[in-house]
Amino acid sequence: MPSSLTSRIDGLSIQHPHRPLLLLWAIDQALRGRPRLQHWSVIREETDALLAEYGRSDGALYPFWVLHLNGLWEIEGAGTLPLTSGGRRPLVSALNAPDPLAGLPPEDHALLLADRQLADEITESLLERHLDPVPAGVAARIGWHGPGPADEVVVSPSSPEQTAARYRSLKRSAHASAERRGEDRSAPVGGERPKRTRSARRAVLLRSGGRCENPGCLGHPDELTDRGAPLLEVDHLNGLAATGEDVPELMIALCPNCHALKGRGRHRHRLLEVLAAAVAEKDAALERLGAGMQEAPHSGL
Numbered sequence: 173m174p175s176s177l178t179s180r181i182d183g184l185s186i187q188h189p190h191r192p193l194l195l196l197w198a199i200d201q202a203l204r205g206r207p208r209l210q211h212w213s214v215i216r217e218e219t220d221a222l223l224a225e226y227g228r229s230d231g232a233l234y235p236f237w238v239l240h241l242n243g244l245w246e247i248e249g250a251g252t253l254p255l256t257s258g259g260r261r262p263l264v265s266a267l268n269a270p271d272p273l274a275g276l277p278p279e280d281h282a283l284l285l286a287d288r289q290l291a292d293e294i295t296e297s298l299l300e301r302h303l304d305p306v307p308a309g310v311a312a313r314i315g316w317h318g319p320g321p322a323d324e325v326v327v328s329p330s331s332p333e334q335t336a337a338r339y340r341s342l343k344r345s346a347h348a349s350a351e352r353r354g355e356d357r358s359a360p361v362g363g364e365r366p367k368r369t370r371s372a373r374r375a376v377l378l379r380s381g382g383r384c385e386n387p388g389c390l391g392h393p394d395e396l397t398d399r400g401a402p403l404l405e406v407d408h409l410n411g412l413a414a415t416g417e418d419v420p421e422l423m424i425a426l427c428p429n430c431h432a433l434k435g436r437g438r439h440r441h442r443l444l445e446v447l448a449a450a451v452a453e454k455d456a457a458l459e460r461l462g463a464g465m466q467e468a469p470h471s472g473l
């Protein structure tokens with residue numbers, strides 16, 4: 173069985189944004205209902221400028237070919253194309269003549285269409301990891317309108333195992349993003365407050381199951397907003413919101429009441445120990461359950 177879509181995407185090197193750019197374009201195509209497979213000439217025409225401008229590459233050829241080697245891209249007749257550069261890739265001319273059809277592998281394409289939340293998560297994760305901050309030109313060309321509202325409804329997958337697998341995947345994205353931001357810290361940021369990592373926030377909300385994570389919550393742990401989203405606030409356990417690492421195992425989802433108790437309550441030090449223990453326990457349980465799972469079912473497609 174091939175590894176899951178998210179783990180193949182997580183495996184992409186963050187050195188070069190051209191691969192994520194082509195993937196983002198392809199995911200957007202899928203969500204717009206365009207055909208899964210399109211001709212090289214069409215893909216080239218649509219992505220060449222995007223890749224040359226933002227991908228720091230010579231255009232469409234390189235990612236078109238290497239994504240195929242990453243198992244994230246299907247090229248019809250790939251095995252029959254003559255290769256150069258020591259057998260590493262075809263020349264543009266070798267693609268122009270057969271003009272092969274190419275696109276996302278069928279099972280990945282079906283998965284993205286069946287699970288819009290996963291598609292959004294992957295888009296955000298690719299942008300967070302590879303193109304942060306997102307250039308306006310990229311956002312426009314891949315049809316990305318920025319992160320959703322703060323009280324977004326995070327839908328749990330259908331089984332606990334899939335929830336766990338999704339949690340692990342989001343957590344990996346959050347860690348990769350935190351690492352990248354750590355490396356970027358040498359650059360002056362002009363005193364800007366660090367942005368929250370959306371994958372970390374989503375992971376925490378997924379882990380919470382829509383309930384305040386304080387095991388002793390006496391408030392309204394299941395209350396919803398008008399949009400049907402849980403009335404939860406995601407915060408850092410250590411209280412270092414401005415400098416703390418955005419990773420889900422150091423963060424917690426709390427109802428407004430428990431959030432206030434954690435920040436200002438007289439017994440906040442004791443409460444913090446309870447909260448940290450609860451988070452550690454849930455995090456470990458999800459890690460165990462999610463190990464080796466695929467992130468979502470393919471059934472019915």
Ligand SMILES: [Zn+2]
Pocket residue numbers: 384385386389390391392393426427428429430431
């Ligand atoms: Zn609470």
